[in-house]
Amino acid sequence: MTWEPVIGLEIHVQLKTRTKMFCRCRVGFGAAPNTQTCPVCLGFPGALPVPNRTAIEWVVKLGLALGCEIAPRAVFARKNYFYPDLPKGYQISQYDLPSCINGKVLVPLQEGDHAVGIVRAHLEEDAAKNVHVGGRTGRIGGADYTLVDYNRGGTPLVEIVTAPDIHSAEEAKRFLQLLRQTVVELGISDAEMEKGTLRVDANVSVRPEGSDELRTRCEIKNMNSFNHIARGIEAEIERQIAIWESGGEVEQHTYDFDVASGRLTPRRAKEEADDYRYFPEPDLVPVEPGADMVERLRAELPELPAVRIRRIGERLDHERALVLVTGGLDGLWEATVAAGADAIAASNVIANQLVGAGVEPAAVAPGELARLVEARERIPRSAFDEAIVKVGQPGFSAEPYVAQEVVSDTSALEPVVDAILAANPGQVEQYRAGKDGLLGFFVGQVMKETKGQADPRAVNELVRAKLAG
Amino acid sequence: MSAGLAPWGLGSDTGGSIKQPSALCGNVGLRPTYGTVSRYGVVAFASSLDQIGPVAKTVRDVALLYGIVTGRDPCDSTTVDRPEPVEVPTAERLDGLRIGVPRQAVALEAIEPGVRASFEAALACAEDLGAHIGECDLPLSFEYGLPCYYLIAPAEASSNLARYDGVRYGPRSAGETYRDAVERTRDEGFGAEPKRRIMLGTYALSAGYYDAYYGQAQRVRTLIVREHAAAFGSFDVLATPTSPTVAFPVGDKAADPLAMYACDLLTIPSCLAGLPGLSVPCGLSAGLPVGLQLVGPPFAENTLFRAGHALERALDLDLVPERLRA
Numbered sequence: 001m002t003w004e005p006v007i008g009l010e011i012h013v014q015l016k017t018r019t020k021m022f023c024r025c026r027v028g029f030g031a032a033p034n035t036q037t038c039p040v041c042l043g044f045p046g047a048l049p050v051p052n053r054t055a056i057e058w059v060v061k062l063g064l065a066l067g068c069e070i071a072p073r074a075v076f077a078r079k080n081y082f083y084p085d086l087p088k089g090y091q092i093s094q095y096d097l098p099s100c101i102n103g104k105v106l107v108p109l110q111e112g113d114h115a116v117g118i119v120r121a122h123l124e125e126d127a128a129k130n131v132h133v134g135g136r137t138g139r140i141g142g143a144d145y146t147l148v149d150y151n152r153g154g155t156p157l158v159e160i161v162t163a164p165d166i167h168s169a170e171e172a173k174r175f176l177q178l179l180r181q182t183v184v185e186l187g188i189s190d191a192e193m194e195k196g197t198l199r200v201d202a203n204v205s206v207r208p209e210g211s212d213e214l215r216t217r218c219e220i221k222n223m224n225s226f227n228h229i230a231r232g233i234e235a236e237i238e239r240q241i242a243i244w245e246s247g248g249e250v251e252q253h254t255y256d257f258d259v260a261s262g263r264l265t266p267r268r269a270k271e272e273a274d275d276y277r278y279f280p281e282p283d284l285v286p287v288e289p290g291a292d293m294v295e296r297l298r299a300e301l302p303e304l305p306a307v308r309i310r311r312i313g314e315r316l317d318h319e320r321a322l323v324l325v326t327g328g329l330d331g332l333w334e335a336t337v338a339a340g341a342d343a344i345a346a347s348n349v350i351a352n353q354l355v356g357a358g359v360e361p362a363a364v365a366p367g368e369l370a371r372l373v374e375a376r377e378r379i380p381r382s383a384f385d386e387a388i389v390k391v392g393q394p395g396f397s398a399e400p401y402v403a404q405e406v407v408s409d410t411s412a413l414e415p416v417v418d419a420i421l422a423a424n425p426g427q428v429e430q431y432r433a434g435k436d437g438l439l440g441f442f443v444g445q446v447m448k449e450t451k452g453q454a455d456p457r458a459v460n461e462l463v464r465a466k467l468a469g
Numbered sequence: 470m471s472a473g474l475a476p477w478g479l480g481s482d483t484g485g486s487i488k489q490p491s492a493l494c495g496n497v498g499l500r501p502t503y504g505t506v507s508r509y510g511v512v513a514f515a516s517s518l519d520q521i522g523p524v525a526k527t528v529r530d531v532a533l534l535y536g537i538v539t540g541r542d543p544c545d546s547t548t549v550d551r552p553e554p555v556e557v558p559t560a561e562r563l564d565g566l567r568i569g570v571p572r573q574a575v576a577l578e579a580i581e582p583g584v585r586a587s588f589e590a591a592l593a594c595a596e597d598l599g600a601h602i603g604e605c606d607l608p609l610s611f612e613y614g615l616p617c618y619y620l621i622a623p624a625e626a627s628s629n630l631a632r633y634d635g636v637r638y639g640p641r642s643a644g645e646t647y648r649d650a651v652e653r654t655r656d657e658g659f660g661a662e663p664k665r666r667i668m669l670g671t672y673a674l675s676a677g678y679y680d681a682y683y684g685q686a687q688r689v690r691t692l693i694v695r696e697h698a699a700a701f702g703s704f705d706v707l708a709t710p711t712s713p714t715v716a717f718p719v720g721d722k723a724a725d726p727l728a729m730y731a732c733d734l735l736t737i738p739s740c741l742a743g744l745p746g747l748s749v750p751c752g753l754s755a756g757l758p759v760g761l762q763l764v765g766p767p768f769a770e771n772t773l774f775r776a777g778h779a780l781e782r783a784l785d786l787d788l789v790p791e792r793l794r795a
Contacts, residue, residue, distance in 0.1 A: 042637055043632045043637070044632075044637075044638070045512040045513070045632070046509065046510040046511050046512050046513070047509070048508060048509050048544060048545050048546070049546070050543065050544060050545075050546050051546065078628050080627075080628050080631060080674070082631065082634060082648075082651055084636050084647055087632060087636075087637060088631065088632045089628065089630075089631020089632050089634065090628055090631060146647070148636070275675055275676045277627075277628070277671065277674035277675060277676075277679075278674075279624060279625075279628070279674055279679075279683060282515075282516035282517035282547075282625055283513075283516050283545075283546070283547065284546055284547070285546055285547060
């Protein structure tokens with residue numbers, strides 16, 4: 001039987017507002033523990049929450065970018081439970097009346113657009129951070145004690161819940177890349193998984209291909225890169241298929257993905273079912289974004305990444321467009337092409353060499369880059385590589401690099417080739433005995449000797465001729 | 470205040486804690502329109518009901534103090550500015566004022582005869598001052614107000630009191646694990662009445678019971694708001710005794726929580742509706758003060774002050790306790 005995976009994602013995006021969701025403490029990463037706190041985010045008696053206007057605007061903006069309806073009236077609720085990272089004994093979160101509902105994201109894939117429904121996007125406050133000390137794992141089980149850092153407590157979070165419209169790990173990854181890029185371009189979050197400003201849980205089930213049933217799903221947590229997410233989902237799909245095919249029954253459970261082993265480890269089951277006793281937060285009034293605000297924010301939306309992937313894909317190809325847009329590189333690419341560079345060549349140089357050299361795209365002058373792209377076939381490889389490393393520096397000029405010429409004059413290269421062949425008689429013998437792969441070795445030696453100034457094609461021909469002769 | 474130790478004070482009120490003690494002690498107390506005084510800094514009990522208000526010896530002092538503490542506070546998002554400034558009352562007549570007396574309130578058997586007599590005398594006095602007295606109906610408010618309150622207030626309290634877990638401040642009892650320590654801290658730190666309310670409220674919010682209890686109470690609350698709004702179509706203020714009884718001995722009702730809860734029968738409906746209520750002394754029963762409760766539509770504090778002040782002047786009561794007379 002062929003199985004179809006059914007995947008829904010739950011994504012938490014930490015907003016990079018200046019201050020927290022309900023107080024004026026700074027939002028920050030890396031400050032000394034418990035230095036960014038106040039009576040409100042520590043849950044002191046008598047303190048009251050006041051919503052962050054920017055966070056409310058940003059969730060609306062994100063909702064619009066995800067094709068959602070914006071609720072004219074959203075309500076914060078209290079989610080009640082005891083945990084040391086939750087100072088008030090409840091988390092303030094939108095519940096039955098979230099800010100954004102019924103969205104749809106069209107993910108551009110090679111074979112065409114794939115629609116992923118957005119069930120909801122809502123605002124909530126983040127919990128503080130528990131640091132479990134002692135034990136081996138850094139997790140709560142086996143720890144000697146737990147320290148709580150309340151700096152993160154009260155940071156604005158947007159929770160995005162997708163419909164179970166995703167049918168492979170690859171689709172999940174593509175959707176997340178697109179979502180991440182959208183969030184980054186809206187300027188509302190850094191959305192960095194390693195910093196925890198973007199967190200993803202996946203709900204996975206499988207069903208016989210062609211059926212529309214929804215079987216028992218399992219949740220996978222603790223995945224901290226897009227590749228881990230894809231691997232975690234793959235592992236879970238395989239696990240479930242194996243259970244069904246051996247006549248078993250998948251049981252609902254939550255798993256952590258262990259990166260090192262690639263295995264899923266079940267979380268300890270809770271003794272009782274959660275009952276969060278949600279009720280409307282009486283300390284806050286409903287969020288009622290006026291139509292004028294919503295329209296202003298809609299007008300402010302930039303051209304979204306999905307649209308650009310499609311547009312650029314028509315000029316290049318889907319893969320190249322995807323890499324450029326989700327890498328935040330397409331702006332530079334467009335400017336470089338506009339400055340006269342060949343579209344495909346510019347895309348290759350930007351997506352490969354420039355990224356490989358760690359150059360910040362925003363720092364690059366497109367006109368200078370265009371000159372390098374245009375000249376890259378005829379200037380020495382070493383000059384090109386050096387120029388790419390430096391292209392992001394202030395005041396960079398391509399001039400001294402594009403002025404260099406490769407040495408393709410055979411008479412200048414011949415003595416070098418002769419010297420290299422003379423110095424490696426063993427390899428020459430092996431080559432002549434049929435080990436063709438050694439050609440690259442000789443060419444490399446010549447390039448090294450000429451410090452990259454030689455034209456590789458000319459060297460290639462020359463070496464080949466000499467060895468044949 | 471009654472002992473003359475302070476000229477005025479602020480009280481916090483959820484279901485009657487300003488008006489009720491003011492009545493029993495012969496003071497004037499205002500529970501303002503919900504949202505007109507900041508709750509910031511007040512230890513929360515039931516956030517949608519908690520209000521702060523002034524208590525003083527006279528209506529004018531109460532009005533003066535209310536004028537100072539009212540207004541929008543950026544630290545409390547549920548606050549608003551009053552649509553009109555506070556006026557300290559001077560008029561001594563009540564010509565044209567329409568006073569409604571809820572039939573269901575005065576029919577309560579719990580109202581002591583002495584309280585009823587003082588209340589009726591106060592109404593007669595108001596009529597002499599030019600007010601029109603009429604009857605009105607608030608059947609849902611008085612039948613369901615109390616049960617509605619005792620679902621909403623404990624539900625919110627159960628959540629508001631969750632922060633007292635001993636982790637960050639306050640007493641902490643030792644325990645082997647986090648859960649153990651929190652359970653012990655809360656067991657040892659809370660008295661019987663808070664525990665009772667936490668349990669009631671937790672139950673009312675639980676999955677499977679929410680709709681039947683907390684959800685239903687919120688719907689009833691909406692009906693109580695509407696019922697009051699309808700009454701204000703015909704009347705400017707509503708009048709009842711503030712408390713069914715005069716002050717009772719300390720500890721008298723401690724063993725019977727239901728009898729204790731019933732003391733709030735008359736103050737609770739307007740609290741649920743978020744309406745302003747003023748308690749002014751209106752007589753003595755067996756030597757103890759009786760309070761008259763005047764309730765108005767939202768932001769009608771000035772009307773309550775005018776009515777209270779005129780009655781206060783006309784009744785001219787001397788409520789200084791015997792033992793405090795020099």
